[in-house]
Amino acid sequence: MIHTSALTKHFVTRRRAVEAVRGVDLHVEAGEMVALLGPNGAGKSTTLRMLTTLLAPTSGSAVVAGFDVRTRPREVRARIGYVGQGNGAGRTQRGRDELLSQGRAYGMSGAAARARADELVSSLDLEGVADQVTSSLSGGQRRRLDIAMGLMHAPELLFLDEPSTGLDPQNRANLQEHIRRLREEHGTTVVMTTHYLDEADQMAERVVVIDHGSVIADASPEQLKAEHAGDRITLSFDRAEEAAAALPRLLGLAAGARGERIGECVVLEADGGSRSAAKLLRVLDEEGVQPVGVEIARPTLDDVFLNLTGRSLRDAAAAPTAEQETVA
Incomplete structure (x- = not known):
């Protein structure tokens, strides 16, 4: 589903050159759920933006869902869903209308878009709020709506960039259960970034640890804990x-x-x-x-990160860094 070779992204700002991603090699099989861990500025979000065709790589290659992200970006976009860190729905629109607009943007007929929207509203427990203005929804409801928008065209591959950030523990647990259920029902490949170590430990079959733009570990949570802590x-x-x-x-x-x-x-x-x-x-x-x-x-995954890098992921995630400044 994903194969990258020496994937690299450099930015040049007025102050300095930033090597956000340094030769990332990543292989994800169809149906896997993979979590990317690392502090702010490690290169996680930049890697996701390249894989979703939102940023062009500086060098290296990436094939996503069978297509090169450089030469066949339209084919990649047709086959993936992407849920970024911000809310994707307009604040003054109704949730169901946003789903229909998303479906039509992907070429679905009106009837097919309505049927798919109904299916997602039901599976993500949005029945009672789908026809409300999105600004009136809770944080958990908005994130579920974002995921529904990303799934509207039934993508083979779903990218989730810190989907649980800002949610309370109950909404986080509910959202994680919805993602598990969607995988079981549709076999969707999921790649997610997160700063919640328990989320990665409980949900992902594989954890890829990125630091300073490079992959420093790639294995199952249990393997990482056995090998590094x-x-x-x-x-x-x-x-x-x-x-x-x-x-x-x-x-x-x-x-x-x-x-x-x-x-x-x-x-x-x-x-x-x-x-x-x-x-x-x-x-x-x-x-x-x-x-x-x-x-x-x-041991926990934070122990793994501490032993690999000499610092705690929780502490390292708190400070703004070069990647954030560059993207901004």
């Missing part, structure tokens, strides 16, 4: 001195583990947290060392 074991002691004395012994017992002392606690990162913790506690008990508490936490 271990379980976190926290052992608590009565005094900081006990924790400091225990740290080198614990690192010696847990081969390959990383660890540090934080106050009265020793925090280790090791594979097989439950098994490792049991071994550590048994040996410490034999040696007369008694932790007062132990906690085991499974």
Whole structure:
């Protein structure tokens, strides 16, 4: 469904040249759901804009839905749906009218557009609000309407650029369920960007991590966590001195583990947290060392990003960067 080779995008501003995307190689099979993770300015949205023909690549190649984005952009656009970060519907229009206009823009007959609009209104739980002015809709309802607009022409491939941004937890969960249902019912390939790590973990079969315009990891969430982050074991002691004395012994017992002392606690990162913790506690008990508490936490995708880049995705996502300035 998507194949890119050394895809690159450079911008030149009055202040400097910006390498927004640096040789991205990406392969997405039909029916997959792939999440792109990375901080603001990593190149995610620029990559999506090139794949959707909204930006011309500086170099490299991209074939989307069987067509080259440079030489066959009309054929690409006919086969994809794109939901950007902003709302796509006009504020003074009714939701159903926006769907009909979208369908007609894609060459659908009036009857076919009405039938498709009815189908999407039903599947995305918009029956009670589809005939209201869009400015009166809630954030979750507007995002569902945006997705309906992107699906109006039944695309083979749907791009979602941070679809849940700005939604409360309940609306986020509802929207995620709608996307899952649409995939099950229509087999649509979905590529999404997100800053919500739990969203990527729960929904995507593959996660592609992009940083500084390049792909630095590409695997399933579980593979990434297994390869780039271990379980976190926290052992608590009565005094900081006990924790400091225990740290080198614990690192010696847990081969390959990383660890540090934080106050009265020793925090280790090791594979097989439950098994490792049991071994550590048994040996410490034999040696007369008694932790007062132990906690085991499974790694998250943020741990993966931290280990890959040396920073937290949550923290890195907060600051405006060169890509945002350039696009603006």
